[in-house]
Amino acid sequence: MILLVVVASILIAGVTVYQYKEQSEDYHRDRLERKEEQVRQSVDYVLKKTTYPVTTENLGMIFNEEIYQIANVQNQRLNIYDLDGQLIKSSRAIFEVDSIANCLDPYILDRLETSPTKRFVDQKALAGDNYKASYTYINDKRFKPIGILNLPYYEDDSFNNMELRELLLRLAGVYFLMLLIAIGLAYFISTYITRSLQTISDMLGKTELRKRNQKILIDNPSEEIEKLVTAYNAMIDELEQSAVKLARSEREQAWREMAKQVAHEIKNPLTPMRLTVQSFERKFDPKDPNIASKVAEFSKSLIQQIDTMSSIASAFSNFAEMPAQQNETVNIVEIVRLALDIFNEDYIHFISQEEEIITKLDRTQLIRVVTNLVKNAIQAVPEVEAPRILVSVVSDGKYAEISVADNGIGIEDGFKEKIFEPKFTTKSSGMGLGLGMVKNIVETYNGYIGFTSKPGKGTVFTVKFPQVK
Numbered sequence: 001m002i003l004l005v006v007v008a009s010i011l012i013a014g015v016t017v018y019q020y021k022e023q024s025e026d027y028h029r030d031r032l033e034r035k036e037e038q039v040r041q042s043v044d045y046v047l048k049k050t051t052y053p054v055t056t057e058n059l060g061m062i063f064n065e066e067i068y069q070i071a072n073v074q075n076q077r078l079n080i081y082d083l084d085g086q087l088i089k090s091s092r093a094i095f096e097v098d099s100i101a102n103c104l105d106p107y108i109l110d111r112l113e114t115s116p117t118k119r120f121v122d123q124k125a126l127a128g129d130n131y132k133a134s135y136t137y138i139n140d141k142r143f144k145p146i147g148i149l150n151l152p153y154y155e156d157d158s159f160n161n162m163e164l165r166e167l168l169l170r171l172a173g174v175y176f177l178m179l180l181i182a183i184g185l186a187y188f189i190s191t192y193i194t195r196s197l198q199t200i201s202d203m204l205g206k207t208e209l210r211k212r213n214q215k216i217l218i219d220n221p222s223e224e225i226e227k228l229v230t231a232y233n234a235m236i237d238e239l240e241q242s243a244v245k246l247a248r249s250e251r252e253q254a255w256r257e258m259a260k261q262v263a264h265e266i267k268n269p270l271t272p273m274r275l276t277v278q279s280f281e282r283k284f285d286p287k288d289p290n291i292a293s294k295v296a297e298f299s300k301s302l303i304q305q306i307d308t309m310s311s312i313a314s315a316f317s318n319f320a321e322m323p324a325q326q327n328e329t330v331n332i333v334e335i336v337r338l339a340l341d342i343f344n345e346d347y348i349h350f351i352s353q354e355e356e357i358i359t360k361l362d363r364t365q366l367i368r369v370v371t372n373l374v375k376n377a378i379q380a381v382p383e384v385e386a387p388r389i390l391v392s393v394v395s396d397g398k399y400a401e402i403s404v405a406d407n408g409i410g411i412e413d414g415f416k417e418k419i420f421e422p423k424f425t426t427k428s429s430g431m432g433l434g435l436g437m438v439k440n441i442v443e444t445y446n447g448y449i450g451f452t453s454k455p456g457k458g459t460v461f462t463v464k465f466p467q468v469k
Helices: 002-049 066-074 106-114 158-206 223-283 291-320 332-340 363-380 413-418 434-444
Strands: 079-081 087-090 119-126 129-139 145-155 328-331 348-352 358-361 389-395 399-406 448-454 458-466
Touching: 002 066, 002 129, 002 145, 002 158, 106 119, 106 129, 158 223, 223 291, 328 332, 328 363, 332 348, 332 363, 332 389, 332 399, 358 363, 358 458, 363 389, 363 399, 363 434, 363 458, 434 448, 434 458
Parallel strands: 348 389
Antiparallel strands: 079 087, 079 145, 119 129, 129 145, 328 358, 389 399, 399 458, 448 458
């Protein structure tokens, strides 16, 4: 719309200038023709009334005084030349004698002679103004040319140019106002059009697979917007169906993976148990004097494998168990210090600048979080020459933050995205359920857990819980 107004203003300004130029040319052409006709009538009248023979030689005497009268009456300068282009008489009282003024250019004589109308208009530009000069023959009573009548004419366009400037200024004011109106209309129209698009854009930005998405409702939308809204709402319906199917598939897959993991972990101790029983059965001799010690050794081996199976069952049970929302008011500093008392490693250090940071959660679950993170840190530093684990508790006003930092082997970049996944582990032993359980507990209490790690430098796990004032 703005471009249309600008282009229209430029085109109309160009057309206006062109029209004024055409009108000016037509006006000066018609005016010169009228002047020429009036002067010729006056010249013919003088030739009829003269007592001198009407010849080329007598033109100077015939128009000796009359040429001034004609110039005054018609308000037009005129010059009379003979047929060879020599000046005979001029209406100017004082005429500048020079070769150009007193003698016509042969080019003019040729054009006048070859013209079908026996008339030639020469056009030149002098001092920035347009100058015209008409040339016609002066005929005697028998229509025989006896001289050349020259009318110099200067085109004075000062008045027209002034009017043109005034008109262009008025047009500029009008189109400037129209431009402002166009800008306003364009803004409001584009705002009206894009308002619906912005609503759709906002809803698209909020669309997620794992939550219930709201449909778009717009009053009186345009046909195109209505089609877009309908397509979006249809997509939301399909997305909900896909989310249900995906959730069901993920649950089934999770149970399958869990069953495989449980079976695998249980089969590990069963194999040595079976081999132990078979070996004992094959070597059993009740008369053997060392039978008592062998039975004791056999029992000890079975008990170890049974304990292993029991710990596997407990690990899976703890992972599947969701922590109860006890919402106890606890002092995190005290609980973390208590959780660290079970560790005997002298390279574990605890610091806190505050003695009391209050949150609401289950102290048992908090202890599980701290002990699991510290155990992971201990397992990361066995090959370090000077192992160090630092556990700190700080408060930023809104959250209570627990950090567990070690200078161990760190976590490779390829493992960072999977570190909280159940059954993922980088260790040769264990089931990889510890960090998954920790994340489950932290998120249950609206907390956050994250980490930073550099291979070969160490790892820092950070846990945040909402603080209670």
